[in-house]
Structures are given as C-alpha cells and as structure tokens.
Amino acid sequence: MTDIRSIAGRDPAVEGPSTAPAAASVHPPHVGPGHVMVVDDSRMNRMTLIKLLDRLGHEAIEAADGREALDLLAAGTPVDLVLLDLVMPEVDGFETLATMKADPALAHIPVIVVSGLDDLDGIVRCIEMGAIDYLPRPIKPTLLQARVEATLADKRLRDDNERLLRTVERQRTELSRFLSPRVAELVSTPAGEALLAGHRGELTVVFADLRGFTAFCEEADPEEIVRVLREYHAVVGRRVTEFEATLEHYAGDGVHVFFNDPVPQADHRLRAIRMTCALRADVMALQERWASRGVRLGFGVGVSVGQATAGRIGFEGRYAYAVLGSIVNLAARLSGEATPGQILLTNELYHAVADAVDAEPVEGLRLKGISHPVTAWNVVRLRA
Amino acid sequence: MTLDPAALVDMLAMVGDDPEFVGEIVDAYLADAPEQVRGMTEALAMGDLVTLGRHAHTLKGNSRNVGATALAEIARGLEEQARAGDTTDAVARIAAAEDELGRVIAALGDARGRGWRP
Numbered sequence: 212m213t214d215i216r217s218i219a220g221r222d223p224a225v226e227g228p229s230t231a232p233a234a235a236s237v238h239p240p241h242v243g244p245g246h247v248m249v250v251d252d253s254r255m256n257r258m259t260l261i262k263l264l265d266r267l268g269h270e271a272i273e274a275a276d277g278r279e280a281l282d283l284l285a286a287g288t289p290v291d292l293v294l295l296d297l298v299m300p301e302v303d304g305f306e307t308l309a310t311m312k313a314d315p316a317l318a319h320i321p322v323i324v325v326s327g328l329d330d331l332d333g334i335v336r337c338i339e340m341g342a343i344d345y346l347p348r349p350i351k352p353t354l355l356q357a358r359v360e361a362t363l364a365d366k367r368l369r370d371d372n373e374r375l376l377r378t379v380e381r382q383r384t385e386l387s388r389f390l391s392p393r394v395a396e397l398v399s400t401p402a403g404e405a406l407l408a409g410h411r412g413e414l415t416v417v418f419a420d421l422r423g424f425t426a427f428c429e430e431a432d433p434e435e436i437v438r439v440l441r442e443y444h445a446v447v448g449r450r451v452t453e454f455e456a457t458l459e460h461y462a463g464d465g466v467h468v469f470f471n472d473p474v475p476q477a478d479h480r481l482r483a484i485r486m487t488c489a490l491r492a493d494v495m496a497l498q499e500r501w502a503s504r505g506v507r508l509g510f511g512v513g514v515s516v517g518q519a520t521a522g523r524i525g526f527e528g529r530y531a532y533a534v535l536g537s538i539v540n541l542a543a544r545l546s547g548e549a550t551p552g553q554i555l556l557t558n559e560l561y562h563a564v565a566d567a568v569d570a571e572p573v574e575g576l577r578l579k580g581i582s583h584p585v586t587a588w589n590v591v592r593l594r595a
Numbered sequence: 596m597t598l599d600p601a602a603l604v605d606m607l608a609m610v611g612d613d614p615e616f617v618g619e620i621v622d623a624y625l626a627d628a629p630e631q632v633r634g635m636t637e638a639l640a641m642g643d644l645v646t647l648g649r650h651a652h653t654l655k656g657n658s659r660n661v662g663a664t665a666l667a668e669i670a671r672g673l674e675e676q677a678r679a680g681d682t683t684d685a686v687a688r689i690a691a692a693e694d695e696l697g698r699v700i701a702a703l704g705d706a707r708g709r710g711w712r713p
Contacts, residue, residue, distance in 0.1 A: 255623035255657050262616060263609075298652045327656055329671075349602075349660050352609055 277302030409522030418546035422509030509551020602662025648677030
C-alpha cells in the first residue's frame with residue numbers, strides 16, 4: 212500500500228512520535244476561538260477532529276453528511292470554517308461545496324477539504340471549486356492548527372474589511388445627505404482627489420445661524436436644545452441637498468456652505484440666494500412651532516461671491532473640505548450683522564443678481580477687518 | 596500487517612499522550628468498521644457499486660488511522676474495483692475483509708491492554 216504518512220511530509224527527525232508528542236507543540240490559539248463545522252460520515256474522523264479542535268479552543272459543530280451540514284447552515288448556525296470530507300452518502304463533499312459556493316449567504320464561509328492524499332484529483336477539483344485549502348489524513352494536529360487558524364485569521368480580516376466597506380458605504384450615504392449625491396460621488400473619484408489637492412475659483416459663500424441661540428442654550432433644557440437643533444438641521448440638511456450646496460461646516464446653529472465647487476454650477480449666485488430664501492421660509496415656519504414652546508430664535512444669513520481657494524485642509528484623520536479667502540470672512544461678518552429674518556448680500560453679489568432679486572440696501576455697515584463702511588443688500592424676495 | 600503498532604503510537608502522540616482518547620477513537624472504529632463490511636455486502640447484493648465504493652473508502656481510511664494496514668489494503672482494492680465497475684472477486688474480497696477485521700479487533704484488544712504501546 213502507499214504510505215500516506217510519508218507523503219504527508221512527516222519528518223521523523225523533527226516530529227517523530229518517539230520524541231515529543233506532536234500535540235505538545237500545539238500552541239494556544241492565536242486568533243481566538245472560532246465555530247468550526249466538521250462534516251464527515253465517519254464517526255471516528257468526526258470525533259478525532261472535534262476533540263482536537265476542542266483542545267485548540269474552537270467550538271466544533273458536527274454534521275454526519277453534506278445534507279446535515281447544509282441544513283445546519285441554512286438554519287443560520289454560526290460557522291466560521293467548514294472541514295469537509297469528500298466521500299459521504301446522500302450529499303457528498305463536492306455537492307456540499309458546490310451548494311455553498313452557489314449560495315451568496317454561504318459562499319464566504321471558508322472550506323478546508325479533509326482527504327487522504329491518494330484522492331489528489333478530488334482535492335484539486337475542490338480547490339478549483341473554491342475550497343480554500345486541504346488537510347491530509349491522517350490528521351496532524353500541528354497542521355490542523357496552522358490551517359484552521361490561518362483560515363480563521365483570514366476570514367476575520369475579510370469580515371473586518373467587509374464591515375469597513377459597509378461603514379464607508381454608509382458614511383458616503385450619510386455624507387451624500389449633506390453634500391448632495393453628486394458631490395459625494397465626485398470626492399471618491401480620481402478627479403475628486405485632484406480637487407482635494409487645492410484650487411482657486413469663483414465661489415458663492417453662505418453663512419447662516421440662529422439669533423439668540425447662545426442665550427437659549429444657557430437657559431433651555433438640554434432635551435429642548437437638542438430638539439430645536441434637530442428640527443433646524445432637518446430643514447437645513449434638506450435644502451443643502453436640494454440646492455446641491457457643498458457643506459463646509461455645520462456646528463450647532465451655524466451653517467457654512469458654498470456653491471460652484473467642487474461641482475461647477477453656472478447659476479451659483481442665484482442658486483445660493485434661492486436656497487437661503489427657501490431656508491428662511493422653512494425657519495419661519497419652525498419659529499411658529501418654537502414660539503408655542505416659548506422658544507424665540509431669529510435666523511440671519513450672509514452671502515458673498517468672489518475668488519477663493521478650496522481644498523482639503525487639516526491633518527491626518529481630521530481633514531475638512533474648506534474654502535479660504537476674504538469673501539469667506541465677508542459672508543461670516545454679514546451673517547453676524549443680519550437682524551432676524553435678513554439675508555444680507557454683498558454689494559458685488561447684489562449687482563450680479565439684481566435682475567432676479569428684490570432687495571433693500573443696508574448702508575453704513577462697519578465690518579471687522581474692513582476699514583470703510585460697506586453697503587449690503589437684504590433680500591426681500593425673489594422675482595418670479 | 597494486521598496491526599502496525601506505529602500507527603497507534605502516532606495516534607497517542609496526536610492526541611497529546613491521552614490513552615483514553617485513543618480508546619474513544621478506537622471504539623468509534625470498532626463500532627463503524629463491522630457496519631462498513633456489512634454495508635459492502637448489502638451494496639454488492641443490490642448491485643450498488645457507488646455505495647460499495649463509499650463503504651470501502653471509509654473502511655480504508657479508518658483502518659489506516661488505527662494501523663490496520665492489511666485491512667486498509669483489502670478495502671482499497673475493493674474501492675478501486677467498485678469505481679471501475681468491476682465485481683469479479685468482490686464476494687471473496689469482502690469475505691477476506693471480514694476475516695481480517697476479526698484479527699484487527701483481537702489485535703486492538705491486546706493493544707488496549709498495553710495502553711496502545713507496542
């Protein structure tokens with residue numbers, strides 16, 4: 212007969228039974244316990260594997276043939292790895308493997324084929340069918356441990372990757388709620404990478420916040436503050452998405468968005484004003500609700516247009532897509548000057564959109580960092 | 596060889612020098628092997644060579660594990676024959692397997708008495 216033990220690569224000088232028992236070199240598991248299913252019609256083989264797995268700290272699940280294994284898997288039994296015999300009654304190893312690989316819910320579970328080396332054809336066929344590895348009989352504990360733990364570690368890595376991918380996907384979905392799907396899509400493309408590196412262009416910048424919010428926070432219950440913010444953020448988030456604004460900053464009651472970057476928007480000036488008008492109407496509706504709860508908060512907006520630099524700013528792990536330039540400061544200062552209900556445009560912006568907007572001048576504004584008094588324009592309404 | 600003592604020594608080493616565990620494995624073998632021989636006889640009678648081959652395959656592997664090399668060899672021959680669709684001397688081969696299994700059972704009883712050591 213063929214001496215299967217010699218084919219299996221045993222080196223008596225290293226691992227002979229007369230020296231140290233092989234099991235003595237079995238280390239505690241490195242990857243933590245796993246759920247390992249043993250599929251074999253031979254009671255003797257099952258028992259041997261189960262006992263050895265138990266010693267390695269793994270939990271063994273027993274199946275006497277392929278049918279039983281597939282039933283257990285279909286019932287949702289948690290399994291991290293399958294040790295699969297090939298020759299079995301009813302449903303054999305090949306059919307079990309094929310069924311698993313064809314089922315999206317089971318295809319990711321790694322399968323190690325357990326077989327005598329005289330069935331090399333069967334082993335090769337299984338590897339081609341998607342088995343991850345094989346274990347020769349008779350089982351050698353050190354080899355069993357190495358294969359099982361390498362496979363479990365690999366599966367854990369893949370599971371982690373899977374989770375990471377799902378998180379990224381979820382965050383992208385989350386992000387797209389604020390960025391607009393088009394922008395969220397763009398930032399994960401090579402073109403987006405280039406945009407993140409920094410570039411200059413004409414932008415329309417919007418700052419908005421709630422008047423009296425700081426005082427409100429000092430007096431109100433935390434629950435009420437969170438409730439008000441949630442209501443406010445809901446309308447802001449909806450309008451940011453609707454008008455495809457790029458969100459720069461969103462903290463407490465303050466919202467800072469811009470237009471025409473990273474996706475070009477030919478109508479960025481008017482688009483920004485249309486968004487702020489829609490938002491003003493939304494917040495006015497909210498104010499009625501808030502007033503009935505004794506909450507009084509105004510809404511003020513500043514809008515500017517001009518050249519600015521946009522790109523990724525910050526440090527590893529805390530990057531932001533930001534805009535830099537004097538027009539950003541200008542919009543922030545105007546927002547600070549706006550009385551409740553006002554949408555203040557810079558002089559330059561107003562003259563660019565004067566055909567489409569009814570606005571009243573607000574003269575003699577003294578803004579921090581600007582030596583001369585400036586004129587801003589409060590948007591009364593959009594012309595139809 | 597009816598019983599290669601090296602196989603049982605290997606098995607002892609495999610399970611960390613635990614004679615009781617070897618006893619359990621051998622018990623499982625002793626429970627399964629007569630069923631496999633009976634299964635081969637029934638399968639042959641029904642002309643079911645697939646089942647005959649499967650029983651022979653399992654008997655072969657299990658016999659190798661306990662060191663029953665002669666029985667493993669008979670089973671291997673039966674498995675190959677069944678796969679080839681050949682039944683010429685299958686009846687005689689199965690009878691030989693049954694005889695050999697009797698000797699293996701006796702030899703395993705002796706080995707158990709020695710704590711599975713030669």
